[in-house]
Amino acid sequence: MQDARICLWRNDDALEVATFYTELFDDAEIQEVRPAVRPEDADLPAGRGVGVTVDFRVGPLLMQTLNGGDDRDYDESMSVAIITEDQAETDRVWEALIADGGREDGAGGASTATACAGRSSRER
Known part of the structure; x- marks a missing residue:
């Protein structure tokens, strides 16, 4: 089955961001957390490290956060x-x-x- 997700690039707080959204809305859930991809990040706490992705749902909207590194913070160009x-x-x-x-x-x-x-x- 194919699906599409809005991916929100972050520096190193993908799990925090997904948790914020899923706690803000009643009909929301974290679906999957994938670990960091770099070996040097293997010992970091859950949700930390480059390459961590978190799939979550807010109502019918499928979303994902990604720890992309390099100061990937939000600005008003995304709302x-x-x-x-x-x-x-x-x-x-x-x-x-x-x-x-x-x-x-x-x-x-x-x-x-x-x-x-x-x-x-x-x-x-």
Whole structure:
């Protein structure tokens, strides 16, 4: 069976990023964590090292994070549109995005260095 995934390149925190997304959404799960590919990374903690990939699902959306090395951090050129049920859910998602050093972008969006450049969007 073929599938396609959105791959988010990271420096060395692929598992952290996937965990952020799967904890943010009710209908989400980590599907598989593949270890680092370089022998020198074999003794690193789980989820660390170049080549680690984490497959996860957020609702029907298939995603993957990859430890690509070399300062692969997010910026506003990649964003996730989040459609919420009501204001309470919008507020919950917004708070998660700006917690722990995240920031508002001044145009209705928010981003965090460890997770995503995102946009808390309209209610359904």
